Amino acid sequence: MATAKIVWVDDEIESLQSHKMFLQNKGYEVSTFTNGFDAIDFIKEEAVDVVLLDETMPGITGLETLAKIKEIKQSLPIVLITKNETENLMDEAIGSQISDYLIKPVNPNQVLLSLKKLIDNKRLVAEKTTTAYQQQFRNLFMALNSNPDHNEWMDIYKKLVYWELEMEKSDSPEMREVLQSQKSEANTEFFKFVSRNYAKWVNPKSDDAPVMSNNLLQFKVLPHVEKGVPTFFILIDNLRFDQWKAIQPIFSESFRILEEDTFYSILPTATQYARNAIFAGLMPIEIEKQFPNLWKNDEEEGGKNMAEEDFFKAQLKRLKKDDLKVSYTKILNNQAGQDLVNNIHNLMGNDLNVIVYNFVDMLSHARTEMEVLKELAGDEMSYRSVTKSWFEHSPLHQALKKIADKKINLILATDHGSVRVKSPAKVIGDKQTTTNLRYKHGRNLNYEPKDVLAFRDPKEAGLPVPTVNSSFIFAREDGFLCYPNNYNYYVNYYKNTFQHGGVSLEEMIVPVIKMTSK
Structure with missing residues (x-):
């Protein structure tokens, strides 16, 4: 690892020689200056990793020096060292983007800790992540080979997503590769598992099937609906579990997350099958039987998801829940999103509000924009990042913020993911x-x-x-x-x-x- 370069500015630098030697023995290269001007000239010319900066110096103060350094190298970490513990100084210093501050007299170990935190943080996190995954690798490998059932598969997938997100912190391409091959091995086994069991699951008499699209509302939504507290059921089209993890922190700012669960999308994992099954509470073959005029097969003309609201109301009736006061909103474009923002308060009088948000349709609007999407979301990491950026600035987020201070329940789900x-x-x-x-x-x-x-x-x-x-x-x-x-x-x-x-x-x-x- 390259030696980290430290600049230390203090008008009494002579009294800090022992500190300087201590840091040099720890492998840091330390350049010292007695005033801000010399330090600024040096930083203009040299590559520096961290600046230790005394706050009270004659000539040019620490905060003035800080401002000038930030003009030259905005992202350079600066640690302010001060005798002064007053709060307004701290506010001013933190407002000026210092990375850390220490109170005089400083102890050499304190300085070392601050440097480690700033310089080595990324590397230490990466190393720790890699080691932790190496330990987990065997457990995942064993789980894959022990004939997992549908619940264990959900667990395995969540763990793989967890490690995929953790690996973003690690800069080890080798470990990422190992994880990718473990993930594709998992998919190979999962395919065999689904091939063996799917027909059993969709048989209406099956008692050992996971919660799937066709009974999602019955088991995961309706039990939580209570009179007097509006429940919002938000279905974001085509949202994978790792994309949920990318937007989770934004939800956590306004909402308390009670349960992070998963369920199985039916096959085909495509909107017209999976989403119609969610709202009808039926498998597609049953939907076609009961609603011959509303079900459309792939090759028929016209929209395939136009009847979700009718299906939904029929399901409520079948489950004897038709006394609930419900609303159904579908958002297919930005204008409809803005209407939701303006309208969301009017939904507070209902027991259950369904909001279907066609996020991915908007993102990949037409085949012609496929190239744009390839550029923006060329791999899993950028796909998550695009999702996060979209949600942060979406009308859906604005609308939810408007009702975050009211007593509500929120259930977020999707119809299917993507690969x-x-x-x-x-x-x-x-x-x-x-x-x-x-x-x-x-x-x-x-x-x-x-x-x-x-x-x-x-x-x-x-x-x-x-x-x-x-x-x-x-x-x-x-x-x-x-x-x-x-x-x-x-x-x-x-x-x-x-x-x-x-x-x-x-x-x-x-x-x-x-x-x-x-």
Whole structure:
């Protein structure tokens, strides 16, 4: 590690020689000055890591020196050393962006601690993260290989997300790589797990199924609705668990988080299936049966999620909850978002307010903007960062802040997640085959069985049969389905983009978060 360079400015620097030697013995390079002017000239010319600055000096004071140093190198950490403990000095110094302050007389160890905190903090955190993950690696590896059930899978995925976020603090590309390969191994096992169990879960008689889209409201939302306290059920389209973790700190400022839970999105992990199932409280095959005029299959014209409110009211009626006073708001563009901000107080008289927010639709508005999205969200880390930045400045955040001081309950969920696709798989179909990249249905599908989870009879997966002899296939892990014609063009165009519809931890295990006002 390179030697850290310290500048120490004090008009009585002679009396600090023992401190200087102490720091030099600890491996720091220390340059000393008796006045602010000389120090400023030196800092202009030299690379410096930290400045130790005496506050009371003749000629030019510590605070004046501080201001001039900040003009030259704004991000240089400065530690103010002062005899003066008055509060207004502290306020002024902290307002001037000092990184730390010490009260005279200073002890050499105190100085060392301050330097360690400023210089080594990042490195120490990174090292600690790496070591902790190395210890956890074995536990995760064992968990993956011990035939986990659907609850244990949710736990494994949360742990992987936790480490992925922790690794952002570590600058070890090797450890990140190890984590990535562990994550893809987890997805391989998860695909096998879903392939073995999915048909059992969606069988209405199953008693060993996770909470899924079709019973989310029944088990995770309605039990928390109480008369007299408005509950807001907010569904943000296409929000993964790691994206929730990115916006969690913003929610924590205004709300108390009571429960961070996950549930399973049904297949296809696509809006028209998963979200309609949430609001209808039914699998798609049942929705089609009960609402033949409202359900639309992929290839039919018109919007596929136009009837959510009707489905929702029918579900409340079926669960004998139709005495609740409810509202349903869907936000598809910024104007509708602004209307929500202006209107949110009017919702306080209801027992349950549903707000559907099409975040990702706005983010990736059209295929033409795909390139922009690739630039902005080229990997998981930047995808989280874009999500955070979007939420922070979104009308949804403004609207929630307006009611944060009122007594409310808040439940945040999503319809499905997304996965960054990297591995193309060839599929041949006829004219009627759907165009989705992570799932397809059609009559004469030709594919490599190992690349997909296939249901020759869609009913087994709780899905409608769009045309006689139609089968459904779902891409696994990070695969995406391409036709042979124009194959290379499509592979390059879609590689590394975020897609949904198939089987992966990121698409299927998604957040449902319970909060209340502080």
